[in-house]
Amino acid sequence: MQQQGQQMEGEQQQSICEDYYIIKTLGVGKYGKVKLGQKAQNLAALKFFKFENEQQQQNQIQQLLRETQILQKLNHPNIIKLIKYSEQLKYTQKNGTITYKMGLILEYGSNGDMFQYLKHFQKFDEQIARFYFCQMIKVLIDMKNLNICHRDLKLENIYFDNEYNLKIAGFGFATEYQGLINNFYGGTLPYMAPELLERREYDGSKVDVFALGQILFLMMTGYFAFQKSNHLSYKLIKEKNHQQFWQKIDLINKMFEYDFNQRISCEECLEHPFLQGPIANLHEIQQQFRAVEDRINQERDIQIYRQREEIKRQREEIQRRQQIEREMQEQMGNDSSTFK
Numbered sequence: 627m628q629q630q631g632q633q634m635e636g637e638q639q640q641s642i643c644e645d646y647y648i649i650k651t652l653g654v655g656k657y658g659k660v661k662l663g664q665k666a667q668n669l670a671a672l673k674f675f676k677f678e679n680e681q682q683q684q685n686q687i688q689q690l691l692r693e694t695q696i697l698q699k700l701n702h703p704n705i706i707k708l709i710k711y712s713e714q715l716k717y718t719q720k721n722g723t724i725t726y727k728m729g730l731i732l733e734y735g736s737n738g739d740m741f742q743y744l745k746h747f748q749k750f751d752e753q754i755a756r757f758y759f760c761q762m763i764k765v766l767i768d769m770k771n772l773n774i775c776h777r778d779l780k781l782e783n784i785y786f787d788n789e790y791n792l793k794i795a796g797f798g799f800a801t802e803y804q805g806l807i808n809n810f811y812g813g814t815l816p817y818m819a820p821e822l823l824e825r826r827e828y829d830g831s832k833v834d835v836f837a838l839g840q841i842l843f844l845m846m847t848g849y850f851a852f853q854k855s856n857h858l859s860y861k862l863i864k865e866k867n868h869q870q871f872w873q874k875i876d877l878i879n880k881m882f883e884y885d886f887n888q889r890i891s892c893e894e895c896l897e898h899p900f901l902q903g904p905i906a907n908l909h910e911i912q913q914q915f916r917a918v919e920d921r922i923n924q925e926r927d928i929q930i931y932r933q934r935e936e937i938k939r940q941r942e943e944i945q946r947r948q949q950i951e952r953e954m955q956e957q958m959g960n961d962s963s964t965f966k
Contacts, residue, residue, distance in 0.1 A: 735785025775830025
């Protein structure tokens with residue numbers, strides 16, 4: 627949704643949206659872009675949407691309204707905060723042209739997402755995995771108490787702030803619920819519980835527990851569960867370090883329980899013996915993660931560039947096909963005129 631406005635006098639060095647100076651693009655996708663904005667000393671992620679048709683726009687508006695209502699109810703230090711939502715965010719371009727865009731202004735996870743760091747380190751030390759698991763499970767408990775479930779927990783929706791605390795984002799599939807849910811079966815495949823894949827009724831909190839089990843497994847191994855043998859686990863058995871091994875596997879098995887009625891709850895996860903083991907402190911994590919921060923930022927910029935080029939290529943291909951169709955229709959019209 628964009629409406630052309632008037633020209634302002636003169637030109638400015640940066641685009642501005644709602645008093646936020648636009649610094650750079652953070653991401654691009656099929657339905658829009660995410661920009662980094664700065665207002666005084668505060669950074670924010672500005673998420674803009676665009677639509678191919680009216681129906682798509684109406685569906686997205688309903689989803690955004692639900693997402694904003696949920697974010698307004700959640701007040702947790704490890705959840706990305708909503709700053710503003712509007713269908714008419716005022717956007718002033720560098721040349722002074724004013725347009726209005728539908729979008730969200732969100733707290734900025736300044737140190738990227740967990741996927742980027744796990745890709746670099748391949749896996750986290752168990753003490754670090756335990757630290758972040760505790761932060762995430764406390765978020766799930768808070769959400770459960772408010773009858774809210776996320777339904778799309780994954781590495782790419784877990785961000786780090788400037789101190790390397792977690793910030794959970796991506797609440798587009800989140801919902802408020804009472805009892806079992808039977809009207810939505812979306813998510814991201816490797817993180818989806820069996821009841822979602824089989825389109826059965828489900829407990830919203832328990833599908834989040836399953837997804838968090840996958841995240842815990844990823845943090846400790848570097849790959850998805852059920853993908854290949856866990857050689858580290860075999861090594862622990864060989865060394866007769868059974869207690870550490872079984873505590874870890876016991877928790878994950880309980881989070882992956884097929885029957886969600888038997889699956890461990892988020893409150894029970896927090897009390898599991900595995901979480902009584904040694905845990906990293908934030909200073910140790912900062913030292914380790916900041917050593918690779920610049921390299922990860924460079925990789926993220928390269929990824930954004932490739933995304934933009936791919937979207938540009940797709941648009942050009944669509945335009946090329948549309949041009950061919952127009953030329954064919956014109957040719958058919960000319961041919962029919964010849965035979966009249």
